[in-house]
Amino acid sequence: MVSDQGSFGGVRTGELALERTEVGPVVLTISGEHDLSTAPKLRRQLDALLDEGKVTIVDLSPATFIDSSILGVILDGRRRASDVGTGFEVVQSGGAEAVDRVLEVTGLRGELPVHESREDAFTAASENLEAPTS
Amino acid sequence: MVVRQAVAGLGEALGLAASRIADLKTVVTEACNNVVLHAYEDEAGPLIVTAEPHDEQLEIQIADEGQGFRPRAGEGDASLGLGLPLIAALSDSFEITGGARRGSRTTIRFSYSPQEFKNNGSRAEVPAEFAMAITPGVMVKPVIARVMGALAARAEFSVDRLADTVLLGDAVSASGEGDFAEGRFGISIRDSEGRLGVRVGPLVEGAGERLISEMDVPGAGSLRSLASTMEVTSGETPDGKPAEFLEFEVSG
Numbered sequence: 001m002v003s004d005q006g007s008f009g010g011v012r013t014g015e016l017a018l019e020r021t022e023v024g025p026v027v028l029t030i031s032g033e034h035d036l037s038t039a040p041k042l043r044r045q046l047d048a049l050l051d052e053g054k055v056t057i058v059d060l061s062p063a064t065f066i067d068s069s070i071l072g073v074i075l076d077g078r079r080r081a082s083d084v085g086t087g088f089e090v091v092q093s094g095g096a097e098a099v100d101r102v103l104e105v106t107g108l109r110g111e112l113p114v115h116e117s118r119e120d121a122f123t124a125a126s127e128n129l130e131a132p133t134s
Numbered sequence: 135m136v137v138r139q140a141v142a143g144l145g146e147a148l149g150l151a152a153s154r155i156a157d158l159k160t161v162v163t164e165a166c167n168n169v170v171l172h173a174y175e176d177e178a179g180p181l182i183v184t185a186e187p188h189d190e191q192l193e194i195q196i197a198d199e200g201q202g203f204r205p206r207a208g209e210g211d212a213s214l215g216l217g218l219p220l221i222a223a224l225s226d227s228f229e230i231t232g233g234a235r236r237g238s239r240t241t242i243r244f245s246y247s248p249q250e251f252k253n254n255g256s257r258a259e260v261p262a263e264f265a266m267a268i269t270p271g272v273m274v275k276p277v278i279a280r281v282m283g284a285l286a287a288r289a290e291f292s293v294d295r296l297a298d299t300v301l302l303g304d305a306v307s308a309s310g311e312g313d314f315a316e317g318r319f320g321i322s323i324r325d326s327e328g329r330l331g332v333r334v335g336p337l338v339e340g341a342g343e344r345l346i347s348e349m350d351v352p353g354a355g356s357l358r359s360l361a362s363t364m365e366v367t368s369g370e371t372p373d374g375k376p377a378e379f380l381e382f383e384v385s386g
């Protein structure tokens with residue numbers, strides 16, 4: 001696993017970790033607090049994965065705070081994945097209340113959608129690749 | 135980030151439930167994002183955060199001296215448009231005033247059931263130098279501890295030095311209302327190349343030396359030794375009256 005700690009995050013909790021799974025997709029785990037200061041790093045990381053055409057799972061479970069700039073990067077990631085024809089799924093399992101609230105209030109939990117387990121996300125990624133909806 | 139930690143500390147001091155502190159962090163972050171993204175073109179400028187608890191309602195103002203909020207040409211960020219709905223959904227009410235080249239002010243009202251309600255007021259300027267004035271009382275210690283901890287972490291202090299910095303923050307938080315020339319706890323923290331420069335004041339004459347002497351721990355030396363330098367300096371209040379400041383520097 002490759003871990004990258006945010007340097008401007010204030011409290012040292014804004015981290016990204018990359019995990020290449022045996023079943024194929026790459027999991028990008030977002031932990032700690034993320035906002036405008038860490039959004040560019042997340043964007044670069046997602047861009048690099050999608051440029052390679054990797055099926056990407058974004059795992060928000062260990063995130064304790066995300067703001068609209070992070071949601072924007074995730075939405076852009078989903079759009080880019082669709083453009084390049086690869087899979088892109090989001091998962092959050094037992095996450096922080098601040099992240100829950102942001103996903104609910106913006107309607108993105110259903111819109112993205114946000115899966116409740118990595119297994120669900122892997123399944124959705126492979127199903128969507130077999131039968132793309134757009 | 136620093137403002138978010140300060141507001142979270144304020145929320146804790148006011149006894150807000152964890153879910154409301156989460157909402158508070160989100161609305162304040164989104165309002166600050168608007169300033170960071172839209173208020174200033176290329177130059178830096180102040181971001182002023184004021185929080186005042188009223189009866190079961192916290193009023194937060196986020197103000198700037200910039201050009202007013204407007205979409206930037208060519209801005210393709212998908213997050214554009216999510217920030218204000220988040221503020222609207224998670225606060226009781228909010229309004230934005232100001233206009234082109236007049237600065238903007240976002241006022242957010244946020245209800246809560248106070249379990250502990252004592253005091254009011256925090257004011258902050260970011261980013262290179264963080265300055266705030268707080269009415270002395272119950273919220274000083276948690277707010278100062280969080281802000282100093284966040285700035286030390288941002289300056290990539292080691293865990294030990296971060297703990298030392300928070301200890302020094304606690305030590306200066308012990309000052310009383312009578313120590314400050316304007317009746318408000320004033321502190322500015324400058325972050326430069328792995329060192330934090332802290333300036334407490336304006337203080338009344340003699341308060342600086344007294345604060346230093348109170349850092350003595352019987353049998354264990356003085357907390358003063360945690361700082362690389364510490365001195366009392368002469369200066370002025372904003373309206374030109376002579377005052378003194380306690381200044382110290384902590385390195386990571």
